[in-house]
Amino acid sequence: MERYEIEAFLTLAEELHFGWTADRLHVSTAHISKTIRRLERRIGVPLFERTSRRVALTAIGARLRQDIGPAHEQIQQAVRNAIAAGRGIVGVLRVGFFGSDSALFLHTVSDAFRRQYPDCQVEIVELQLHNGLSMLQTDQVDVELARYPADHPDLACGPVLFTEPKVLAVSSQHPFARRSSLSLEDLAQVKLLRNPATMLEVWDEFHSPRHTPSGRPIEHVPGSETFLGQLALVGAGKGVYPEGGRAMRFYVRPDVTYVPFHDAAPLEWGLVWRATRETARVRAFAHTAHEVATAINEPDRP
Incomplete structure (x- = not known):
């Protein structure tokens, strides 16, 4: 079944009215009728009983609604979760680090970040030389504080945060x-x-x-x-x-x-993340890290 067929069927099963279904889906009544007829031809039996006074599900239509309704809702919820994760600064952000010096900096950034975004939890995760890249590629961490360069087609980098000899x-x-x-x-x-x-x-x-x-x-x-x-x-x-x-x-x-x-x-340090996994959380954390690093590097600025 195509997505629009599923939406038309489930909405009509709920409304039991072609006009109201069309209004909810912002299409014409004729479009809903055509979609349901096409679906019934493919399945081979009527899904709705239609009279001039009422629309009702057939037994097979009711069974189909029972089977696909929860799965459709699960897909819709997954999409809503993805949108919330991409746009909202909530949930959990996992940040990887190499070495005690990096951990100290990230905890300072995390404290500043949580003050601005109290609904987003930051988990600081220790990395090793052998697993730093794989932890990022397998989404076990969302962002890493790493030494540049990090030239890779799958990676995105923030600004340089600090340098060292x-x-x-x-x-x-x-x-x-x-x-x-x-x-x-x-x-x-x-x-x-x-x-x-x-x-x-x-x-x-x-x-x-x-x-x-x-x-x-x-x-x-x-x-x-x-x-x-x-x-x-x-x-x-x-x-x-x-x-x-x-x-x-x-x-x-x-x-x-x-x-x-x-x-x-000098060696340069900055945040690295997967380009395809960039979210509002990642961008906000990178911005906070840059603010913290600037304050550390320029303590006497006005």
Whole structure:
């Protein structure tokens, strides 16, 4: 059955009047009559008894109404729910994060967001290196705070929220640990811990390149599926790991030293979500995050 046939049948079954049915559906009475006749021909039996005085369901018509009525209402409710989720800032918004520093920022954003939209609950979800993209793709989280770039045809990105210097995590026993700074060319002398294969290729190549800027090859060795696992390997002298400067404050370890790069561009952070899953909740949260980040970055603005 076509959608318009279902609507015509169920409305007529409720009104039991062709004129009133036509008025409710904003069509002509002749259109309703034609639609019902076509439906009855397809089914092979009358669905309504018609006289000059009354319209009534036949036994088969009543059974058909009983069978398809609840399913039609369920579909209509699903559509109403989708519209409410897309337009209204209500329900639950699940926001993913990598690392303690990101969690601190997101909780600040969440508090500000809830003050503006008390009917929308925010769930902060911890992600790992191996599942960040899949959690987004399978709708286990609605939006993530991630390090850019996030170039992917399925993803949409908000504005840059904050930046941090790029550093190299090395064993405290490594010769680089005694350096005040490093060059990206120095990566040709060490073994970079490999990220999980499930990460965005453009992200992995940007943060853990296969070659230095001058084209010298960089050796990669197996790493861990979690950031803490990567740091444990670094501390054990199994390799080095490029990271952001905020790790120097949030992930202090006696076996790991963070050495800044003097020739690397700052790393950028922002919110990422699936373009086809963008809702009013996502847009509002991204806007709030930008306001919070601006206030943090410019505390003395008027």
